[in-house]
Amino acid sequence: MNKWKLLLPLFVCMLAVGCWNRVELNEIGIVSATGVDWKDGNWVLSYQVVIPQAISGMSGVGGGSAASVNVFSTKAEGFRAAISKASQETSRRLYFSHNQIVIVGQEAARKGMAPLFETYLRNHDARETVSVFLSKGSARHMLEQLIPLEKIPGAAIQRMITNEEINSSTYRQMTIHQVLLDLMGATKATGIPGLVVSGSRESMNRADKLSQTNTPSKVRLFDLGLISEDKLVGWISGEESQGVMWLKNHVKRAVIPFACTEEAKGQKSSSIRIIHAETKLRPEPSGGKWIMHVDAKAVGTLMEYNCGGDLSKPAQVEKAEKFIEAEITSIMQKGWKAVRKYRTDVVGFGNVIHKKYPKQWAEAKDNWTELFPQTTLKITVRVKLNSAGMSGSGFKSEQEKRRS
């Protein structure tokens, strides 16, 4: 019977200590997106809190009267201090584990994002899988925008970047984890996609605006913000961002329009869908400076071809491949030029050198910002057309043939 006596204190312990961190689902405010702004010497944190009833199918059809999220901000000198102030104006505990995205306003990014990373590394409820974006305007403004088709704007932006990364590879999803890896790596630089509200000035902050077939404005991905150390140093355009993606070997699938010349000039009336791409970087020291051999290989399917010629003939296919190679080379060059201007090694050349020539890197790393723009790029691209699609010679030449 001693066994039972032993169980008694256990039971008492259970009653005494159990349930202390229990949180019911209706006691938490699920944050779907967070915004970070810097204003008058204070951090302004904005939260997009999900209103579950408005989202769940039980309360009427979508596009109804109630907005699915609520946005509010708190202000303090520190990050966590601002978050803790939230309890003064909301009935529920903010729950960050399901946070999808963090949007950092331009001002805040120029000020430095170190406090953001610090909070993410120190707290367990802030997940490093969260995607980071920069915003051209204030971050709070981005959070206020409703997005058609999706109920939760935060999740919508998260899906937007995933969709973009998989299907056209102009921007890449940058999670806090990835950003930290880059910034703590050899080059201490990274690129974060930017967000902008395009269209008219009217803000999409009311649910009834979604009842129209078109929206006056919308959130879209725009430009790539270059981050050095922890600060925003400049923006490069989407086209240039694509070049960076090629150089960094992050192209998964992309549609590349190309012209019918080997100089990548003229109207880009043809397109190829890249289904597999790989870029290899090989550094070579040359008298204190560096030569970077960029060796890209791509496989793709032709989607649109207006250069004439019968693609059932190997010679013609090779010609088409040349056009595409020229185009990709040009894309990479553009990206390189843009990055060089800002002296920010977001393409990760430093990492490659660090791995291959650790000793030389030890000397070079201190003035890498000087050395980096002086690097010479030697680009070779090899494109393989694995399919010309379902038509061989194309509509025009087929028509010619019929006429004769």
Add this chain to the structure above:
Amino acid sequence: MNKKNAGPLTPLSPSLHANAEAIRNRFGGSCDIVVRFFRSDAAPDRELAIIYVSGIVDAETINESVMEPLMSLKLPQHAYVKGGKLLEALRNCVVSIGSIKDVSTLEEALQCLTDGLCVIMADGSPAALIAEVCGGEQRGVTIPQTQTVIRGPQHGFVENIRVNISLIRRIIRSSDLHIQMHKIGRQTHSNVAVLYLHGTADESIVKEVYRRLAAIDIDGVLETGYIEEFIQDETFTLFPTLLNSERPDTVAAALLEGRVAIMVDGTPLVLMAPTTFFTFFQSPEDYYQRFDIASFVRIIRYAAYVVAMLLPALYIAVTTYHQEMLPTTLLISLAAQREGIPFPGLIEALLMEMTFEVLREAGLRMPRAIGPAISIVGALVLGQSAVQAGIVSAGMVIIVSFTAISNFVMPEFNMAATSRIIRFVYMLMAGVFGFFGIFISVLFTLIHLTSLRSFGVPYMSPLAPGPTKQGIWRDVFIRLPWWAIVLRPLDLSLRNPKRRPNGRKPPAQRHSDKP
């Protein structure tokens, strides 16, 4: 078996009327004791009597095989009669009944009467003739009520032990099927039969069964449940260590595997021992269906058992402690359902589970005629209305319903009942400690399971301790084709472990090849 409750034996008196009076007195003048005095031509000078208990004997047999031959006897001066051996003469030449014997004490005669035999006595003989005329009203062999199959034999045991034994005999037509009868119960003197396959069942287990049965001292045995609680290895466990079935084919299969079956007169349920944990997941139909279907269904059954035990606990733990584990959309949908629910998740779950248990028990006990009312009350009032009234969330109703349905997948009712009780423990632990609590309680359950034994056989074998032989897994989590199952399970039969010589499919003759 009944030796210990036998007092001093009273020999029968030579006087017929004294004996009849003694028997009447012993029964306290009960109205169902029939004493019929008569004279036979066999011995016109001596009075005869036939005594039986009406209702438990077959009146027709008494009339045709006992009374009629006796009364219409045309051999007045038989040699035996002269020698005063009237009873011997009756036994050998007159009474046309197969099973017949002599007794010489009053107690034996009383015992025979209550067993449904008739006692024939003659004046002047201090002995009695016992003829077996068992009969009376009883239920016929019907479809089993509790364990149904789609494919397989459709007859079940009945309350009469003789019929039950005959059902087994008809399946296993071998002299190796040994059946020992015992009497247990000071008052009920219930017949308890032990069945085993000689040469297949482990002798030491059979001996152990006898030993444990012999130790039972109780006034009455009405069901195998009485026996089960006396002979099971571990009393304080939620897990059943003996299997019961009302299907003759299940019992026959168990006997062929080397198990021992225990039958009790008066109940259609038969015990089987030793039994391990995995036996409870094997439905008789597993062996009649094709092996692939059977394997699939068996995996479903294991999964359903885990669901039945853990699902509400997991739901409580996830929704109150580990919200980060859910996909965001699911979390939001669950959160929307929980808006305005007054109780914490644990209380909500306990409320619904208790409701369901009450509903189930009510459905079981109430008269058949008002059965449909329960389903209306259960489905509409408690399910739908509780959600609409905002007392419980819709998600919780789904969880409780699915748990309940999963529970019914188990082929053995007593194992299903185990999961019902353990579920509450898990739910409490989940509500107090979250996943940590569930983990701890599952761990304790596993430790407990591995410590159990059924007649010396480890309860979790062949999982723990590890399998001793190659090929023992072929009939545990899945079932391979019959020709591949070579071994009997669980090392039950050490001397005769193989069912069949090898594990190859018999070659088929392709008739189509020849014209």
